[in-house]
Amino acid sequence: MDEKLSKKLRILADAAKYDASCSSSGAPKRKADVGGLGSTVGTGICHAYTPDGRCVSLLKILLTNYCLFDCAYCVNRRSSNVKRAKFSVDEVVTLTVEFYKRNYIEGLFLSSGIIRSPDYTMEQMILVAKKLRRDHGFRGYIHLKTIPEASPWLIEEAGLWADRLSINLELPTERSLEQLAPEKDGASIETAMAQMFERIEEAREERRHFSPAGQTTQMIVGADESTDADVLRTSAKLYGHYDMRRVYYSAFSPIPDSSAILPLKSPPLMRESRLYQADWLLRYYGFDVDEIASSGEKGMLDLDVDPKLAWALKNRHRFPVDVNRAEREMLLRVPGLGARAVDKIVVARRHTMLRLEDVARLTSGLKRAKPFLVTTDHHPKARLDKLDLRERLIEKPEQLSLFA
Amino acid sequence: MSLHRITLKAGADLNGFRKAVRQLVAEELAPQHVVFAIDDAPGLFGDETVADAPPVSIPKGVARLIEQVVCHHDPERYALLYQLVWRVLNGERDLLEVASDPLVHRIDLMARSVRRDLHKMHAFVRFRRMQGELERFAAWFEPEHYILEAAAPFFVDRFRSLDWTILTPIGSMRWDRAALAFGPPASREEAPDGDSFEEGWRGYYESVFNPARVNPTAMRAEMPKKYWRNMPETAAIPGLIQTAAQRVERMIEQEATMPAKRTPERAIQAMWDQEPKTLKELNAIIAKAGPLVPGATQAVFGEGPQHAEIVFVGEQPGDQEDLQGRPFVGPAGKLLAKAMKEAGIDREKAYLTNAVKHFKFEQRGHRRIHAKPTAGEVKHYRPWLMKELELVKPKLVVALGATAVLALTGKATPITRSRGRAQLGPYQGYITVHPSYLLRLPDEATKREAYEAFLDDLRRIHDLAQADLDTGELPLAAE
């Protein structure tokens, strides 16, 4: 691999790293054709992890980091002084194929700064995907970032080649968008999301290929004044209206050569982690935004304990819950019991009465769960009402595992 | 009762275990009377032929679990599995559902460990190109369990067109683009010691790391150290961790810069400039994009004066249109032309186009049979159609058939109920049948009747186009 290409790769990978989505999940299972290259597996594969704990699954790069726009939170904004570079379409294709052959990656995640025009940029990105699929018989994963300012027919075309499309909302409120991303406009972002949503649904019904792994989006947390409740309300709307596969949260991170209109400090990474947990509660645990918001203070989640535990501590009258009798819905609300553990409990108790040591084999969160549940040989009794319960359940913040 | 001894081959001896289970079950030997030994010298007992006992019927879930757990390196694996089988066959058929049972729990952990190792092998194998003319790849990998054969299908499915070899201490395998062959254990030295893309890959790995989020614990949880020595990028890890704090400090110390005063004019200009401003520009875009439905030799564009008063929208080009590259030149087009003439509409002054710009068909022998575009496909073309109309700015839009209505309104509506004047998106419009419908009618009488009705529609369209559509005033007292 020649040196010039290596250099560009460093610049354009560095510029893409603030996008949290790297997942290669959700594509239908495919195998390589004779003479072709690549496959997809349902859940995706992380081929490496960087020392920030993040998964490296796709070759995540920008086509270029030159940009006409000036979004304050972005390293690539036109007023920033970072080093710039631009790949040719063929260079991206070569990198993808050669990295793929060595089993470094699941496929390509391609985004770009906006050069010449949104349409021109989008066309170049589509061309990369088209060449990979048509000239190389590439059946690996392709995630294309959609440019909402591009013409609608380009979105129509992009979905034919990509496994997943995404547009980053970046900021949860229209007001923040206006302030921090002067050329962007919330309405056109939502129009594009709606267009993709409609087409994805239709194609699924008609068994055609159009972004089969759906769409995702990302919000930056801590670059504006929005509270966690604001963020989650926006997420709930996005899940509800556009069937987002995932909403990613990215804690605003100090960026080289940052803009003066941004906050000086980054928010605690824990905030991001709590948002991911809250997001799971929204999607898989039957909580609504107001319930989650009520678990914290002033619209912000409790940073010391996870949102489910925070909710339980404030709603102690709903506990303890009997693992041998309670409805699934209520078991899901017990801190420390994940959805999978709950499912196992529900099946196992058809055959046997569960004791505490049985539950211990089904979840790793027994310590948190114990004060809230009843088994044949355990009842928390008055412990549930002790004032220091919260203090005793706070985890030492030594390990912070991120979902992303 | 003396202990019954079963000897199985080294590695994941699924067949051997299966046979043993059949025999043990047939002889009603409970687990406490059986010991499993593993023969480390392969080939010695080889394929000693034991007469096969009748098959044992066990639940699918148990069978699947056995397949995974025989790959585990724990020498106790067979004994544990036999306990499981024994209990399942003796009154606890749904034992697996009791995930809290100590034995089930332990076997489940083993299965999980095997699956994880498999997953990690799929993820962490790094191929290196071998020296030589031909493109051949090889990798050295050290799995934790006996998973070589279980891991193979993934690599075959993915790298079908490549010639590759994976070498491990427990065996090796080679795919030569046609067949898979397993070989003896290998050593690290047999694999290439470098690859020209590794430095670029390491550079990529370094660049995607965000020093502001350093968290080696989370990394090690997913990428345990034991895998590192066979992954070229991990050489960068110590350096990245060491310098992370420093890099972040430097970023923060660096004073925030006021945004350089560069006005957004260029960005806004660029967004305006990209809009096609003539039909010709739009058509060039359509041609370049290629078909969004399968089939078609070329795109068939709309035809007629740029500012026509009436636009006729059909479904999609047919066989003739596809070959000639012009709309409405086939049998249906000819019928339309005839009717237009009789109704007094000047075809030269009307603009004719289709909802879908490419011919979708099924090949049957030598014939290309029209295939109806799906709703989703029609909508793929919708943005182009809308832009086209925006450029023509017609007074009246005529939808010929249901597909045109769908394309113009975004909603499916049956023609029979909506025939006549209608609002079509932002346009004043008129809905009638597609002329190809007239051609398909079976007998002459209905055909003539339908043609008359179509003609009536066209006459009204002709009148409407001349009327002031906002007030509904017609120049002639036709309505």
Ligand code: SF4
């Ligand atoms: S348009 Fe995209 S690349 Fe350009 S400044 Fe905004 S966020 Fe950054």
